Amino acid sequence: MPRAAAQSRASDDTPLLSIGQVLAKLSPEFPDLSPSKLRFLEERQLVSPARTESGYRKFSHADLERVRFILTMQRDHYLPLKVIRGYLVDLDAGRTPELPGGTVPAPSMLSSERKLTKDELIREAGANAMLLGDAVSASLIVPAEVYGDDALAVLKSLVELQRSGIEPRHLRGFRAAAERELGLIENALMPVARRKDASSRARAAEMAREIAGQLEIVRSSLIRSALTRLDS
Incomplete structure (x- = not known):
């Protein structure tokens, strides 16, 4: 222990x-x-x-x-x-x-995730209803009765990006990219997912998170590499 x-x-x-x-x-x-x-x-x-x-x-x-x-x-x-x-x-x-x-x-x-109403989400993010609506239209935030910390973090980022002239509509490809990554993960998990026992389901869930984490490392590396080219 x-x-x-x-x-x-x-x-x-x-x-x-x-x-x-x-x-x-x-x-x-x-x-x-x-x-x-x-x-x-x-x-x-x-x-x-x-x-x-x-x-x-x-x-x-x-x-x-x-x-x-x-x-x-x-x-x-x-x-x-x-x-x-x-x-x-x-x-x-x-x-x-x-x-x-x-x-x-x-x-x-560690505290539990908060639950925010639409108005609370907009207020805490320093956003407005139009920006939230645009984020929903671009499939960056899923509409809901209550929102969690993840939605708050996304909306805060969109507020900052908007100040640089980047609007939610410019990020529509992010959802498509996420769906493509999900497809890669699902294909990789297929051998384990075919098994129906509880142990295999737990293993599949863990493998999915591990693969997602590795994909995030690759994505971050590519962005850092691109930024280095910009600096030079």
Whole structure:
């Protein structure tokens, strides 16, 4: 068991949670979470729940926040589990590591994603209704009753891009490019996706995020290379 997790569990007086209780608390944020996914995270040594004498897993509050952190890093940053695990190992050792893209708060400090109405989204992004409408028309933001942090980050970026003369309509190709990448991922996952057992589904989900992360590295490298040519 990682040292920080062991210390947190030893000092945590809150009742331990069963797998079902963990799912009940996290499923609103992560609808695809399943018992097999939790077991998969344990197999990869990212979380170490306690065990009863009968062998049932019991999760502390620290374990719960650790799982929330892992799932958030996968969903929002497309980070592979080996990268997240390396970060957590360093964190457990008392170091202050960084993940690709900048410093990330410790699991116990990570807050849940906010839910914003349309008006709140526009106000917090410093945008206007027309820009949001253009973003929706360009398939950059999916229309919804409530919006999360991802939509907020996109709209904030669009506000900044607009100041440079780049409008949402100029970015319509981004959606098509994303769909092409999704096709690549689906083709790569086909051998695993054919299997219907829970373990294979969890493995396929992890592979999808790993491939997405590698594609992001290639894309970022190409952009940096292009910028270097511009500078010269």
